[in-house]
Amino acid sequence: MYxxxxxxxxxxxxxxxAKPNLFDYLIEAGLLNKVNNKYLLTPKGENYGAYRYKEDGNWxxxxxxxxxxxxxxxxxxxTTDNDNQLYKSTYDYAQEFGIDVQTINYYLSSLGLLTKDRELGLTLKGKGYGAIKPKGKGKSDIAWNTAALAPLIEPLRNKFHESVNPASFLSTTKYGNIVGVDAKTCLFDFLQDQGLLEKIEGSYTLTKKGEVFGDYFHKDNGESWVVWYKPLLDILVLPIKEKLLGDMEFxxxxxxxIxxxxxxxxxGLYSHSQMTDYFDISNL
Known part of the structure; x- marks a missing residue:
């Protein structure tokens, strides 16, 4: 049930x-009932939700x-009206991180939170992380929910921090090996489709959006190649990988x-190369 x-x-x-705010709100909206300390979907609620079952019968x-x-x-x-201190604008984040607003917008757009229209707005997914707030004179701004956005925005802060660990930057091939996605057949194409990479005269270079997620590694002889900040790229790549695996029937x-x-x-399960005391039946 992805x-x-x-x-x-x-x-x-x-x-x-969740408790009591959202539970009470869904009951008032006629989507939930509470029966014997168990929450049940109403007929109206069945249009919005379902039940998830475990093997032991719990649901x-x-x-x-x-x-x-x-x-x-x-x-x-x-909640926004009563608790404004829990919200920040994109400008607030830019000032806090020491980077420009456009960099943050590139990042949030890549995650599908911002529309790609001329005037930035929230997508349906983005509305789960923020709200449009009027600024006066017919203008508006996006107020991001700090609690909801924290897991996505914190890696961006770390990437531009002076003390970032260089080991967190990986080549495209090495990153693909770690997450189990072949670089040549899938990952390079995916990164180009996302607008992070472009190929010029046979060499891959970062786009402006790509510079948010990656950088260049330079050698003394002048050679350089693209590397990626893994915690940031994971946010973009891993959900898609999980969805693909979830759609496969195998x-x-x-x-x-024994x-x-x-x-x-x-x-847990380890490869033979990591074990010394085991019964090997691979050649039987």
Missing amino acids: GFFSIAQFAKSIGVQ WVVWDKDLLYPVAKKLLEQ GLFHMTH NNLKNILAN
Whole structure:
């Protein structure tokens, strides 16, 4: 059920409290009922959510975030009005990080939070992280929910920090090896499609947007190549990788000797090169 959030996850994404605020609000909106201390979807609520079941029979309500957001918008607006200190403008973040506003906009656009129109606005996904606030004289600004945006914006702060660890920057090939995406057949094309890379005379160079996520590594002989700040690129790449894996219908199977089970259950599954005491049945 990719794209479905628990109430706690949804509340965190829009920066409100799940209990009691969001639960009470959804009951008032006619989407939830509480029966014997268990929350159940009403017939109206079934248009916005579903149930997720575990193998042990336990279950809980999950919500389609895109469908639920318009319903929860009034609650978010109330929270914004009553708790303005939890919101920052893009300019506030730029001043705090010591970078320009355009750099932050490039980044948030890449994550699908900002529209690509002439005048920047929030996408449906972006509305889960902020709200449009009037500034007067017919102008408006985006107020970002600091709690909701924190996991996405903190790596950007770190990337431009003077003490950033150089080991966090990886070549495209090395990054692909780590996350399990082949660089030549997939990753280079993906990064070009995202507008982070362009190929000029056979060499890959960073676009303005790409400079937000990466940099160049230089050698003494003048040679240079693109490297990526892994914590930032992960935010862009890993959700897409997880979605692709989630859409695939396949299973992974592992065969081992029964005497290995105790160690596997206790410590996890390791390759043969990392183990010394095990029963090898690979050639039987």
